[in-house]
Amino acid sequence: MQIIDGKTVSEQLKAQFKQKIDLITKTGRAPGLAVIIVGEDAASKVYVANKIKDCEQIGMKSVHCRLKEDTTKEELIEAINCFNADPTIDGLIVQLPLPKHLDENEILSHIDVHKDVDGLSAYQTGRLALGIPELKPCTPSGVMELLKAYGISVAGKNAVIIGRSNIVGKPMAFMLLKDNATVTVCHSRTVNLTEITKAADILVVAIGRARFVTADMVKPGAVVIDVGMNRAEGKLCGDVDFEAVKEKVAYITPVPGGVGLMTRTMLMANTIKAYELYGK
Amino acid sequence: MQIIDGKTVSEQLKAQFKQKIDLITKTGRAPGLAVIIVGEDAASKVYVANKIKDCEQIGMKSVHCRLKEDTTKEELIEAINCFNADPTIDGLIVQLPLPKHLDENEILSHIDVHKDVDGLSAYQTGRLALGIPELKPCTPSGVMELLKAYGISVAGKNAVIIGRSNIVGKPMAFMLLKDNATVTVCHSRTVNLTEITKAADILVVAIGRARFVTADMVKPGAVVIDVGMNRAEGKLCGDVDFEAVKEKVAYITPVPGGVGLMTRTMLMANTIKAYELYGK
Numbered sequence: 265m266q267i268i269d270g271k272t273v274s275e276q277l278k279a280q281f282k283q284k285i286d287l288i289t290k291t292g293r294a295p296g297l298a299v300i301i302v303g304e305d306a307a308s309k310v311y312v313a314n315k316i317k318d319c320e321q322i323g324m325k326s327v328h329c330r331l332k333e334d335t336t337k338e339e340l341i342e343a344i345n346c347f348n349a350d351p352t353i354d355g356l357i358v359q360l361p362l363p364k365h366l367d368e369n370e371i372l373s374h375i376d377v378h379k380d381v382d383g384l385s386a387y388q389t390g391r392l393a394l395g396i397p398e399l400k401p402c403t404p405s406g407v408m409e410l411l412k413a414y415g416i417s418v419a420g421k422n423a424v425i426i427g428r429s430n431i432v433g434k435p436m437a438f439m440l441l442k443d444n445a446t447v448t449v450c451h452s453r454t455v456n457l458t459e460i461t462k463a464a465d466i467l468v469v470a471i472g473r474a475r476f477v478t479a480d481m482v483k484p485g486a487v488v489i490d491v492g493m494n495r496a497e498g499k500l501c502g503d504v505d506f507e508a509v510k511e512k513v514a515y516i517t518p519v520p521g522g523v524g525l526m527t528r529t530m531l532m533a534n535t536i537k538a539y540e541l542y543g544k
Numbered sequence: 545m546q547i548i549d550g551k552t553v554s555e556q557l558k559a560q561f562k563q564k565i566d567l568i569t570k571t572g573r574a575p576g577l578a579v580i581i582v583g584e585d586a587a588s589k590v591y592v593a594n595k596i597k598d599c600e601q602i603g604m605k606s607v608h609c610r611l612k613e614d615t616t617k618e619e620l621i622e623a624i625n626c627f628n629a630d631p632t633i634d635g636l637i638v639q640l641p642l643p644k645h646l647d648e649n650e651i652l653s654h655i656d657v658h659k660d661v662d663g664l665s666a667y668q669t670g671r672l673a674l675g676i677p678e679l680k681p682c683t684p685s686g687v688m689e690l691l692k693a694y695g696i697s698v699a700g701k702n703a704v705i706i707g708r709s710n711i712v713g714k715p716m717a718f719m720l721l722k723d724n725a726t727v728t729v730c731h732s733r734t735v736n737l738t739e740i741t742k743a744a745d746i747l748v749v750a751i752g753r754a755r756f757v758t759a760d761m762v763k764p765g766a767v768v769i770d771v772g773m774n775r776a777e778g779k780l781c782g783d784v785d786f787e788a789v790k791e792k793v794a795y796i797t798p799v800p801g802g803v804g805l806m807t808r809t810m811l812m813a814n815t816i817k818a819y820e821l822y823g824k
Contacts, residue, residue: 369676390670393718394710396649420735428721430674437717438673441708441729446740448728449721455700460726 266414266515268489270406270522273413274529281532282322288539289323295539296325297355297381297531298347302340302366303333308359315357318528324535325352333363340366341374348376351544355381355535378542381534384430392438398541399534404436406526407468407489408443414515416466416487419444424464426450426457426477426503432470432491440466457481475505479512487515491523546694546795548769550686550802553693554809561812562602568819569603575819576605577635577661577811578627582620582646583613588639595637598808604815605632613643620646621654628656631824635661635815658822661814664710672718678821679814684716686806687748687769688723694795696746696767699724704744706730706737706757706783712750712771720746737761755785759792767795771803 285294297319301312312328319326329343340358347356356379362368377387383401391397411418423445427433433449441447445466450457452471461467461481469477470491482488492503502519510516517523565574577599581592592608599606609623620638627636636659642648657667663681671677691698703725707713713729721727725746730737732751741747741761749757750771762768772783782799790796797803 384674386668386670386674386676387666388670389673390666390668393669393673393714394664394666396666420733422736434673434718434721437729438714441714441731444731444733446728446730446734448726449717450726451721451724453700453724454726456702 265510265513267510268410268414268515268517268522270410270517270525273410274406274525276413277409277529278318278322278532281324281536284536285323293352294323294325295355295535295543296327296350296353297357297535298327298329298350298353299357299359300329300331300340300343300347301359302331302335303363305359305361308361312359314528315531318532322532324532327353335363335366337366337371340371344371344374348374348379353379354539354543355379355531357382357531379538381531381538383435383534389430389435392435395438395442397442399538400439400530401431401435402530402534403432403470403491403523403527404439405533406523406530407436407491408439409530410489410517410523410526411466411487416515418466421445421465422448422463423466423468424448424450424461425468425470426461427468427470427472427491429470432468436468436470440468469503471503473503474501475503477504477509479505479508482509482512484512485514486512488513488517489523490517490519493519493524545790545793547790548690548694548795548797548802550690550797550805553690554686554805556693557689557809558598558602558812561604561816564816565603573632574603574605575635575815575823576607576630576633577637577815578607578609578630578633579637579639580609580611580620580623580627581639582611582615583643585641588641592639594808595811598812602812604812607633615643615646617646617651620651624651624654628654628659633659634819634823635659635811637662637811659818661811661818663715663814669710669715672715675718675722677722679818680719680810681711681715682810682814683712683750683771683803683807684719685813686803686810687716687771688719689806689810690769690797690803691746691767696795698746701725701745702728702743703746703748704728704730704741705748705750706741707748707750707752707771709750712748716748716750720748749783751783753783754781755783757784757789759785759788762789762792764792765794766792768793768797769803770797770799773799773804 383399474494474496490502490504663679748769754774754776770782770784
């Protein structure tokens, strides 16, 4: 059994990004990421601080825009439009969750799709689904990078995804399908879950339920990717019962130290991609 | 065993559309569909003539724009822009295939996404994938209508799709997933196909290979939807060996007379939807 080490892979990728940006900045401007945060959500502040730190580490420009809890829809859209028009900003994210009086879907639809480095707009989701991706959702594309880093081929494999969210489950399905896996998407309404997961060569779990996947649900020799991030008995844990499952499988991602770090790293990758595709 | 009769269902739907348009035109303009055809492809001419006939049958306005084989990219885009700007046109399709000197993806990207009644643009594909569909691809949405018409629920069922095209396989997967089926997408690189199809409660086949699905690949009592349209020994046939498979299953669509007619009908549905959503 091998543990897939997200920390090492993300550090390797960030070192590559730093080299790339060092080269770019010899002759031009650095790629730029803008992060808008509305209100005082404590977890959001930590996430944003981490993103800014990642930018600094690789030499990417970052702009952090903090707006008050009672920001109106119009004010927030104005801030978005300001970054949409800014030629030194290649990627723009609005940190979620937003305060309740703001409609997240409506707000996000104002982000220029060419700066949508979360990859969650209808346009970027559609490009991914059609097999002509540009800016891909960060978490599933981080999973694909982990598989690549460990030389795990998915072509012809039975890949099973538990969870059908727009952020992980569905884009994960498109990516595995594009790389020629046979893909099954399971969810809360799936009847015979264990039967299906036991046939999985590659099992991706993204449901947000602590240690939901137990050893009896996993095929011996499988690759298990745990996208969950839960707190149980005061400790962080994933959607997979790591200690029991790890004895049966060929590869497994730990929580923390697995997929989570890759999500942040892929945000950097997307911002560089947006710069290369559309930057002026 | 019950044969799913696409002709009856599509006639019923068209009767509803006619009623709706009769009501609309009492006070306003009828919804309008524009079809651009480039060159002299014989099959395309038949398809276009059928679409125009459907429009006439339900009282929808239709405009048929025929361009010469040697039409340039610029001329074709100008024609598209002309219909994009026309407030009496709600739906616009460019009949495929295009002559070889024209890049289909590039050409189609010029259609206003709000008039994309084929539902194949990145934007409309993305909306469907995100679970907030507006204009859905016609063939898979025709399949969903057939299932509905026969009272076949998909929630909690194992749905297996053979084929992963952007036009059928992938959008079919989003639609079945949205209605709570557990969805597996198989394709040419799938290793253990028969094992997977034999577990399917609902099997959708869209690969374009005559009578590919044989009786031993199907679970007794399954619902089999045949999207194929092939010619073998001078006769039209689907991707399913209809005569043998029909003995085993609960429901099956014939070819012709099944899904094919629904595709045309759903183009009408989309044009009315576009009128309702965006029409002025």
